[in-house]
Amino acid sequence: MQIIIGSGIIGLFIGYKLLKEGQKVTILDINNSNNSSTDAAVGMLAPLIEAKPGESELFNLMIKSKKIWNELRKDKVFSNEVDLKKNSSILIAENYDDLERLKFKKKFFSQLGFNTLLLNDHDTQKLEPNLNSNLIGSLFCDDQNSVDPLKLKIFLKKKIKMLGGKIQYFECLEKICFSNNKLIIQNKKLSAENVVIACGAWTNKLIKNSFNFDLPMIPLKGVSFLLDGGKKLFNHNIWFKNIYVSQRTNHIISVGATEEDKGFEDAITLDEMYYLTKNIWESFLDVENLKLVDIRSGIRPGTFDGYPIIGRVGQISRNILCAFGHYRHGILLAPVTAEIIYNQIVNYKKFPEEKFFSPERF
Numbered sequence: 354m355q356i357i358i359g360s361g362i363i364g365l366f367i368g369y370k371l372l373k374e375g376q377k378v379t380i381l382d383i384n385n386s387n388n389s390s391t392d393a394a395v396g397m398l399a400p401l402i403e404a405k406p407g408e409s410e411l412f413n414l415m416i417k418s419k420k421i422w423n424e425l426r427k428d429k430v431f432s433n434e435v436d437l438k439k440n441s442s443i444l445i446a447e448n449y450d451d452l453e454r455l456k457f458k459k460k461f462f463s464q465l466g467f468n469t470l471l472l473n474d475h476d477t478q479k480l481e482p483n484l485n486s487n488l489i490g491s492l493f494c495d496d497q498n499s500v501d502p503l504k505l506k507i508f509l510k511k512k513i514k515m516l517g518g519k520i521q522y523f524e525c526l527e528k529i530c531f532s533n534n535k536l537i538i539q540n541k542k543l544s545a546e547n548v549v550i551a552c553g554a555w556t557n558k559l560i561k562n563s564f565n566f567d568l569p570m571i572p573l574k575g576v577s578f579l580l581d582g583g584k585k586l587f588n589h590n591i592w593f594k595n596i597y598v599s600q601r602t603n604h605i606i607s608v609g610a611t612e613e614d615k616g617f618e619d620a621i622t623l624d625e626m627y628y629l630t631k632n633i634w635e636s637f638l639d640v641e642n643l644k645l646v647d648i649r650s651g652i653r654p655g656t657f658d659g660y661p662i663i664g665r666v667g668q669i670s671r672n673i674l675c676a677f678g679h680y681r682h683g684i685l686l687a688p689v690t691a692e693i694i695y696n697q698i699v700n701y702k703k704f705p706e707e708k709f710f711s712p713e714r715f
């Protein structure tokens with residue numbers, strides 16, 4: 354039995370992969386969990402746009418995961434259920450500073466081996482007629498698409514149950530003990546060959562309480578909201594300087610996101626709402642027709658060096674693995690994370706580039 358703690362996108366993807374490969378899986382989570390990062394995520398799958406100078410290892414990992422997403426997209430049932438689309442992204446310039454920034458990005462993207470297209474105001478508006486005419490240009494980035502994270506969670510939970518996996522909820526789960534292939538939680542003993550800890554931003558708390566071992570991380574709050582556009586308004590994912598939007602097939606527009614170091618605070622404040630709505634108000638036409646559907650806050654699992662923490666935690670036990678710290682890339686990186694954990698558990702195989710995301714780097 355492989356036990357996974359945490360049923361955010363990372364825990365669910367790992368569970369699904371292990372079950373598909375013939376492993377027995379139980380996933381544990383807590384009741385009434387708030388602020389799961391996955392529940393607030395927009396679901397962009399855009400490695401190029403997320404690329405930063407000096408982060409080539411992370412970029413290569415994102416590209417690897419994006420290739421798995423592209424394979425998954427060939428399954429039409431899966432794609433339809435989770436709204437996984439092959440579409441592209443447009444980065445908008447609303448002033449000359451933005452335009453200079455996009456020119457710099459174009460150069461950087463071409464150094465990474467990707468061609469993008471700088472468009473003028475007229476051509477941008479032809480692609481997206483529902484954007485305000487105050488824009489002055491854009492950068493078109495092909496095949497930087499998106500998925501609906503909430504639909505994805507529903508799909509994965511359904512598949513996990515169909516494949517014989519279990520998802521169990523505890524009132525509270527603050528400490529675990531693990532020895533001789535037994536996981537002990539509140540006097541309950543569960544057989545476990547391996548335990549994968551995938552509790553997002555809460556992982557460090559659980560590991561510290563349980564094993565007195567610190568894996569440095571920072572919770573980073575993010576707020577997003579959902580609007581009902583009523584009809585198809587946008588043809589692409591659209592990125593402004595501060596916010597990004599993705600319209601689903603059902604016309605819901607997901608808008609993200611704020612980013613602040615506020616610990617585990619979950620209240621949504623007026624300034625966060627203002628930050629998101631101000632940008633929408635300045636950039637969209639007919640805002641009076643957009644209806645608010647939901648507003649969410651999630652805690653991104655950030656790490657001190659900005660890289661995820663995936664793999665065996667040799668400092669604790671060979672049979673305890675971690676999969677967390679995906680910061681703003683967890684939806685994109687979920688498939689490759691599942692692949693890494695599967696290879697470590699089942700094939701004892703390591704990725705050659707493993708060092709940069711290994712827990713043993715600390």
Ligand SMILES: Cc1cc2nc3c(=O)[nH]c(=O)nc-3n(C[C@H](O)[C@H](O)[C@H](O)COP(=O)(O)OP(=O)(O)OC[C@H]3O[C@@H](n4cnc5c(N)ncnc54)[C@H](O)[C@@H]3O)c2cc1C
Pocket residue numbers: 358359360361362363364381382383386387388389390391392393394395396397398526527551552553554555556559574575576577609610611650651652653654676677678679680681682683684685686
């Ligand atoms: C506003 C916003 C927008 C984002 N947009 C994108 C995007 O467009 N693209 C992208 O790739 N990423 C995006 N992200 C980042 C992405 O959401 C995260 O990287 C990803 O969801 C992390 O998944 P996770 O499973 O590690 O954590 P979570 O989704 O937070 O899940 C953690 C799970 O662990 C459980 N848990 C916590 N403590 C315990 C415990 N003690 N015992 C058992 N279970 C426990 C929780 O209940 C929860 O189910 C966004 C994040 C935010 C906040």
